């Protein structure tokens with residue numbers, strides 16, 4: 001239970017809002033010229049919480065099945081919550097809560113039906129343009145992620161995902177169109193969501209399918225693909241600065257946070273190494289060069305990464321303006337884990353912390369960890385920070401009174417807001433804003449369930465796509481409205 005240690009206070013221009021991603025909300029997977037994405041190919045699988053990593057196993061055969069699947073097959077990302085047809089209604093609800101900012105992502109395959117096309121898909125452009133106008137109508141700033149886990153499927157069918165160097169140019173072409181066409185509406189940009197994620201789930205971030213890499217160690221291919229994504233990100237940052245006056249372009253990290261399980265020096269060393277692995281690619285995006293420990297990691301594994309002469313300059317010239325991150329939970333590290341209880345997370349397992357409560361999905365809630373994370377990141381990078389994901393997935397129910405009572409979500413929000421306030425006022429962290437993840441219920445990334453709900457707005461759909469798609473305000477809707485109205489002072 002977190003209790004604030006200083007009076008609650010936020011800067012007057014603090015950006016409160018909510019966050020989503022195209023592949024988890026839009027649906028309309030094959031409408032108006034949208035090309036297919038890897039996310040459209042991920043089937044719903046009933047796997048247990050502890051087995052969540054199975055969701056990310058994906059073979060050429062899975063791809064083949066997805067490409068030929070009939071209309072009854074359950075691919076939840078294809079329908080999302082049908083935001084594509086409900087965005088006006090949904091943005092109006094965000095405005096009613098008082099959002100100052102709405103984080104969303106653009107689907108690359110909506111802008112280029114095939115990423116190799118010369119010309120963009122004007123229908124796709126019109127959709128986002130209209131969405132941005134709708135946000136502006138209510139004074140909501142869009143915060144745009146260029147790539148949030150949905151590589152076009154062509155990257156897998158015609159290339160070997162981000163391992164193929166050509167993909168850098170394709171991404172740059174896509175980024176250029178976004179900056180040129182949407183720059184007049186959008187100031188805040190992120191290049192890649194959870195940039196380090198490719199190392200944990202290579203297919204959703206990198207379109208990398210392991211069975212296509214018989215010729216080289218798959219891990220080496222991932223490091224190479226990461227390098228290409230770093231270069232692409234840096235080039236996009238540079239381009240955005242040239243094309244969009246006043247643009248603020250950030251990176252986005254998965255802020256996993258680990259505590260040593262005991263005070264044994266070995267557990268502390270394991271924790272330090274784990275924490276460094278979380279920062280390794282963000283270091284590149286902030287400092288413009290590979291840190292020594294990452295170079296050593298790659299070399300000590302016997303891998304060699306191919307560079308082009310221009311890569312060094314690109315990385316140097318494309319450093320970010322701010323650092324954003326997702327934060328959900330913490331867990332522990334131990335040098336020796338045999339016999340210890342493990343806690344699952346969205347992408348990794350850690351040792352279970354006996355002092356923290358867990359959600360049904362095993363995520364351990366820890367507002368203090370948010371404060372610790374804010375301080376650690378700020379001390380490391382000295383850049384403005386932005387919490388672009390934080391939230392609680394629960395199995396909400398509509399009760400007989402037709403309402404959704406979710407006091408657990410209000411409590412989670414309250415404690416994390418307190419922790420942010422202390423980080424700002426006591427620890428001196430520069431924090432620009434906070435966007436609650438899944439501000440409207442959406443399809444879960446790790447489980448592809450609808451029943452794992454994050455929203456302040458309930459969407460009536462189940463894991464199989466049954467439902468009215470109607471939207472309902474949960475109790476937390478009114479709670480967050482009050483938080484925003486009082487600029488974080490009335491909790």
Ligand code: BG6
Pocket residue numbers: 021024149193194254326346389393437443444445446447452
């Ligand atoms: C983050 C992702 O890792 O966690 C989101 O950026 C994701 O896309 C979020 O939805 C919550 O995870 P999950 O698995 O509960 O959807």
